[in-house]
């Protein structure tokens with residue numbers, strides 16, 4: 001709990017004292033890095049000590065207020081209009097954590113790189129928006145993270161939660177600090193695709209993490225390159241032989257920046273993050289889930305969804321890692337379904353027949369997709385027309401093991417969720433088990 005709480009605690013213990021006025025200045029002048037050790041404080045969460053969650057150490061409350069403690073938080077400020085916590089770099093977030101930089105932002109809140117003064121390490125803290133619905137979702141995310149942490153003995157599948165607390169009406173979740181997301185990496189590399197052997201390494205780890213989650217009866221529901229983080233931020237710069245002038249290979253689609261160098265992650269280790277939308281499989285599964293590009297057809301058609309929706313997302317992610325671009329770049333349901341048909345062939349009749357009231361308008365007489373007749377614009381029609389069949393798309397980007405990859409993707413991108421490959425089955429696919437010629441990343 002925040003510093004103000006410590007200062008106010010005596011009022012709660014002996015209610016006859018006047019209420020303390022809000023502080024209008026720093027508790028102590030901001031200090032330069034590296035800062036001194038933090039004052040022990042009370043958290044409403046639990047702390048992970050030696051792999052076990054324990055109730056955080058609670059110092060005995062002071063009976064008499066002995067003046068403001070040093071090195072605490074900045075004066076209280078209002079949140080921004082969306083309920084985001086307002087901060088300045090270099091100041092403290094609770095006396096234990098010093099804010100170093102902003103690492104990311106999502107629907108749920110902001111992620112800040114902080115220095116943990118107690119453990120003397122960098123951590124990533126997700127500061128959840130102060131709105132009630134996000135606070136409630138954050139408590140579910142904490143529950144999921146604790147469950148994952150309890151079973152992930154190697155700590156290699158999903159991001160590790162270190163701590164959590166409620167600070168000025170913001171739930172704050174403290175994570176181990178990881179490197180950039182696969183999306184960040186693609187973007188900084190000018191959307192150059194990853195080499196097939198590296199895609200295989202990523203695919204194997206993603207599927208192992210999904211198997212792990214599904215075994216715990218958890219469905220992630222928001223798998224996408226933004227939610228897959230490299231463990232290490234280290235990179236190496238290498239010659240991109242695929243597109244080199246001197247290369248014997250034929251460059252099918254040269255990189256947009258024309259450079260013959262590319263960055264590679266030094267280590268291929270990755271972990272899943274963002275369990276804010278994760279559900280337990282006994283819950284009601286009719287609402288819309290997943291970020292648009294990675295959303296499974298059964299979600300769009302309102303057929304109800306379960307574990308297989310994660311495997312569809314994995315299929316879309318793998319195509320993106322091989323090609324450098326999102327497979328279904330759309331923001332609209334009918335166009336999205338038309339893109340699926342262009343890449344994967346016609347939707348099965350039995351799924352069309354079961355489409356719910358909101359989705360039945362995408363079909364003509366309940367028999368076939370209302371496309372191109374129902375297209376919103378010529379641009380929309382062009383975006384669909386230009387998409388190749390899955391086989392051709394993979395062949396454009398992959399120089400070896402294309403056959404195995406196409407077969408795996410056809411299993412992951414099967415329309416019918418009952419027929420779609422399960423995570424564990426996918427790991428047994430020849431794309432992973434066959435001895436492939438390795439040509440380096």
Ligand SMILES: Nc1ncnc2c1ncn2[C@@H]1O[C@H](COP(=O)(O)OP(=O)(O)OP(=O)(O)O)[C@@H](O)[C@H]1O
Nearest residue numbers: 104105106107108109111124175176177178274276
């Ligand atoms: N442990 C971490 N280490 C490093 N960066 C992280 C970490 N966790 C999150 N991030 C960064 O912060 C971003 C937002 O995190 P996260 O996806 O958990 O937030 P969110 O609000 O739930 O997002 P969304 O809108 O996708 O639901 C990530 O894309 C990533 O760039």
